[in-house]
Amino acid sequence: MKKLDWKSFLFGAALGVAPIATVAVVSLTSSEATAQLWGRFRSQAVVAAPGQVVVCSETCVDDGAKSENAEFVASSTQWTRGFDDSWVAEELERHPIKKIDDNKTVWNIKGSQKEGHTYGNYTEADALLWKKETERLVAEGSLIFHSADLLGSKNGVSCDMCHPDAEGTHAETYPKYQVQLGRVALLRDMSNWCLTQPCRGEAMSGDDPRMRALEAYMHAMRSGKPMKYGKH
């Protein structure tokens, strides 16, 4: 088994350039490592068999549906779209998002105290990957936020109709007690209220990939607002 040079792979992926190695199979000893890698390569990797991560480029066939993680893979819409990120650029052109942190503070600066330290061991390539991956999730949230169909709205109402650019979603104020709900609400509870009432659709589970994406979008768009839980 050839050990993959992660850094160069990451850099290639982050820049949207196909890595030199089209397919690399990496053996791993523990499931934790698999999980860790899965987290890092959410859209670039698929778990083919326990202990083996197949890292593939565009030409690689998506065999996720056959793996034991089929359900998780199937629920990851990012993965099913493969490497084609054109939809992200299109969505961000329609609905630009707030600027993500560049994380320069954790890049490795030679000779600084950070050298050899976890937060100092990252590179520009790492930061680019983080940005790309995070923006993809936020863009997916944006797609759903702006689509009655994806929301499962029954009357054509979508989130953006009352909340252009997520204005008024007040994501930074949760959790808070909602008198009308009779309990403490998380952002997702309020979202579900909107889904079931103004949209007359069905509530989503907290783990619903759409709900996760919606939360990502609202948090991203409320970026810079001071966190103040409980605020009305």
Add this chain to the structure above:
Amino acid sequence: MSRYRRENLETQVERERTEFFAALNNLDRRSFLKVAAASCAAATAAGATFGSFQPLRFVGAQDAAGNASNAGFKVAYISDSHLYVKEKNDRFANALMRAVDDVNAMEEQPDFVFYGGDLAQLGRPEELQLGYDILKELKAPLKIMVGEHDWYYDMGEKWKSLFGEPQWSFDHKGVRFVCLMSVLEEDFWTERKMTPAERMSTVAGLDNRVQRPFQVGEASRKWLEETLADCPDDKPIVVFSHSPLYQLYKDWNFWTEDAEEVQAILSRFEKVTVIHGHTHQLLTNQIDNISFHGLLSTAWPWPYAPQGTPELTVPMNRSDPFNAMDGCGDGEFRVSAEGLVDKVYNIWNRKPILVPAAYVRDGDESQMPPRPNIPNY
């Protein structure tokens, strides 16, 4: 609390309506006077009652003896109903019907009813037809303009077949009324090979940046100039446009690209009022000789834009998401004998808010509308 959780929307709307009527009856005289001080003092003195959807009275509609006086006239408005076909969304249709009921229930009927555009949500012929069918129930004559939601599916074909030309003008009791089609967008769809439906949904997204800024356009500006050519400088002018004829927040098209050119055409007149739709909120501005007023939507309120809201605007309180129609509404305005406009926002389930010319144009702080107690953020 349980009543909010269990009732369906229709029941809730019905309850709110009942509560609203009750609230109007209970409106205490003190707060009523505070809201309506400028306009209704004379009417209250003459013994007006408030047991219907007509909470505000204006000075001069009738003198104390009940004779009609030459002190201006009333115009009612309804705007931004964003109708889907009824089978898909009955809430927006119900809301427009509620507004029509409001206007028809006015004791002093308006000289005409002005509709501020965005009758349909996705510009479909069936949506516009539904709007037409509801609006024809109005007792007073209807004057209507287009919004972007009415236009970009078939480029105005159905709208024009129902309502005629999008730009019009007439004289009424010494005032010149002009309606401008201000939601012209440069062609962004041909190059992108969009279908009519895609073009429409792009324009229908308030925060969609693929669309272009609104403009009146050269041809219509010329038309405006010609239409006003015979008016002396002291003739009061009221302009209707869907977009605000000033630049407030470009990302949401709270904006008219050629606003300055239009303002220049209006600059020779002493008294100009622009009444515009699209912004779905209480919005007030004054630029030189021109007063600007927004209109409420019957469908949903927009939040205030992150920046650009004119300082003169006393914003309305944030709307309550648990209350289906809060922040929506209709209203009226009175054009005084001098041709100045006092504007009323009839926000459903709330006390109406008066924005008088004395505050907007003359800067009389004592006439300032009540401040909201919940800050927008």
